[in-house]
Amino acid sequence: MSDADSRNHLSIFWDFENVHEDFGTHREMTERIRDAGAVIRAYAFADWTNRRQMAEELHSLGYDIIHVPDSRDNAADYKMATYIMNHMVHYPETTCYVMITGDGDFKLIAGAIRQRGLGLWIISNPIITASELTNLATKYSDIKSFRRIALDCPDVGDCPERVRSISEMRRIMGGKLQDAVQTIAEAGNKPGIGNVKYVMASLNPSFNERELGFLSWNEFIGWAESEGYIVREGELPGTLLKVPDTLSDEMSKLSKENREAFDFLIQVVEEGIDKGSPFTLPKLNDELLERGLDISEVGFSNLPDFVFSAESRSLVRVMPYGDEELVVLPYCRVDRIREWFEKNVKRLFGESVNVPKEIFLEKIRNMILENGSTLPQMETYLQDEKIRQEYQSILDASDVPFLPPYQMTLTHLLLGKGFNCQDTLIKVNEELSPLGITMKCPS
Numbered sequence: 001m002s003d004a005d006s007r008n009h010l011s012i013f014w015d016f017e018n019v020h021e022d023f024g025t026h027r028e029m030t031e032r033i034r035d036a037g038a039v040i041r042a043y044a045f046a047d048w049t050n051r052r053q054m055a056e057e058l059h060s061l062g063y064d065i066i067h068v069p070d071s072r073d074n075a076a077d078y079k080m081a082t083y084i085m086n087h088m089v090h091y092p093e094t095t096c097y098v099m100i101t102g103d104g105d106f107k108l109i110a111g112a113i114r115q116r117g118l119g120l121w122i123i124s125n126p127i128i129t130a131s132e133l134t135n136l137a138t139k140y141s142d143i144k145s146f147r148r149i150a151l152d153c154p155d156v157g158d159c160p161e162r163v164r165s166i167s168e169m170r171r172i173m174g175g176k177l178q179d180a181v182q183t184i185a186e187a188g189n190k191p192g193i194g195n196v197k198y199v200m201a202s203l204n205p206s207f208n209e210r211e212l213g214f215l216s217w218n219e220f221i222g223w224a225e226s227e228g229y230i231v232r233e234g235e236l237p238g239t240l241l242k243v244p245d246t247l248s249d250e251m252s253k254l255s256k257e258n259r260e261a262f263d264f265l266i267q268v269v270e271e272g273i274d275k276g277s278p279f280t281l282p283k284l285n286d287e288l289l290e291r292g293l294d295i296s297e298v299g300f301s302n303l304p305d306f307v308f309s310a311e312s313r314s315l316v317r318v319m320p321y322g323d324e325e326l327v328v329l330p331y332c333r334v335d336r337i338r339e340w341f342e343k344n345v346k347r348l349f350g351e352s353v354n355v356p357k358e359i360f361l362e363k364i365r366n367m368i369l370e371n372g373s374t375l376p377q378m379e380t381y382l383q384d385e386k387i388r389q390e391y392q393s394i395l396d397a398s399d400v401p402f403l404p405p406y407q408m409t410l411t412h413l414l415l416g417k418g419f420n421c422q423d424t425l426i427k428v429n430e431e432l433s434p435l436g437i438t439m440k441c442p443s
Contacts, residue, residue, distance in 0.1 A: 008037025011094045015101035016046035029146040045076040050359045104130030126199045131192025135237045172299035174229040175254035193239040202312045205305045261298045278327035360406045381416030397442040
């Protein structure tokens with residue numbers, strides 16, 4: 001038997017609208033999948049109308065781009081399920097199906113894959129993943145585990161680690177187990193015993209049950225139940241975890257301190273943006289220490305773990321900025337941007353303007369992030385009289401009465417960030433090209 005015959009034969013099916021990250025993460029994930037075996041076919045499903053750049057990037061990685069217009073709910077899901085069923089017939093050499101999704105609608109087809117004795121590798125964000133999928137998977141990966149971002153302390157003394165006793169760390173991790181269960185429930189999913197483990201690892205990068213003196217995850221869960229941190233319901237593999245209705249004063253205090261620590265982190269990071277200088281990790285470490293935040297009190301042994309936990313909660317984002325130095329930026333969730341538009345769209349964009357579609361809310365979120373801004377700062381720019389006058393002069397010079405909310409917001413934000421008209425319109429016209437509109441600077 002040749003090496004090619006003995007290798008795993010994988011096919012990739014990507015529910016892009018459910019799971020996606022930045023291009024660097026997509027590239028690393030794809031390379032790791034290819035390292036695991038020979039890829040027979042790779043598909044990415046979405047409405048690509050307003051995702052042209054990402055579609056081109058994924059095509060360069062070897063994906064067939066399957067365009068599914070969003071004329072009806074779950075259209076991409078139905079298309080992907082159809083492709084998988086057809087693939088089973090026409091590509092029987094496939095030994096493992098890689099499904100990049102957390103959507104519970106795929107549980108039946110995932111079950112069909114497993115019933116045929118085939119491998120099932122699920123890749124997703126564990127917080128928003130249906131427990132039925134992780135229960136069926138022969139392999140599971142957190143999409144964020146493919147991010148090639150390393151937060152290293154510049155000096156051991158800059159990020160000191162506090163040594164705690166095992167009993168103290170068990171108490172803290174019991175509280176973090178509750179937090180993981182509640183996080184999954186708040187996302188609208190069932191906290192299955194297996195899925196909670198993946199979320200624990202995502203929210204707490206240094207978590208290891210063996211370092212707490214347990215031989216396995218199940219032993220840790222048994223201890224947590226005996227101590228009153230959680231309650232188990234149902235039989236394996238469908239066991240669900242639940243936080244008791246009544247928490248002890250100690251547990252309530254730890255949960256409150258945990259929330260307050262992350263709220264304070266967001267406040268400090270946003271203040272850095274408002275002052276015009278995003279925080280690098282060393283500067284953020286100094287700022288938090290100076291302002292009295294002791295992250296060890298909420299169970300984090302070092303600042304990188306705390307920051308990555310905040311990133312997994314979609315509170316901040318670690319990324320290169322400006323001269324490519326890694327900084328910590330505030331991360332504005334799409335639901336928060338939607339709420340902002342619902343409140344302000346008529347006032348700032350016009351009586352006839354509606355809240356943008358989900359894809360444009362995502363683009364606005366990414367625009368804020370990539371330009372080192374915040375939602376309050378964006379609102380300030382949209383109301384700034386000088387910026388509004390410059391925007392109007394661009395409309396007049398271009399003989400265009402108005403721009404859609406996304407392109408209008410992009411123009412205001414770039415001008416507010418100090419871009420000149422020419423550099424601003426290079427970016428704005430790239431976004432307007434599908435509409436056949438070209439903006440001009442005043443002469």
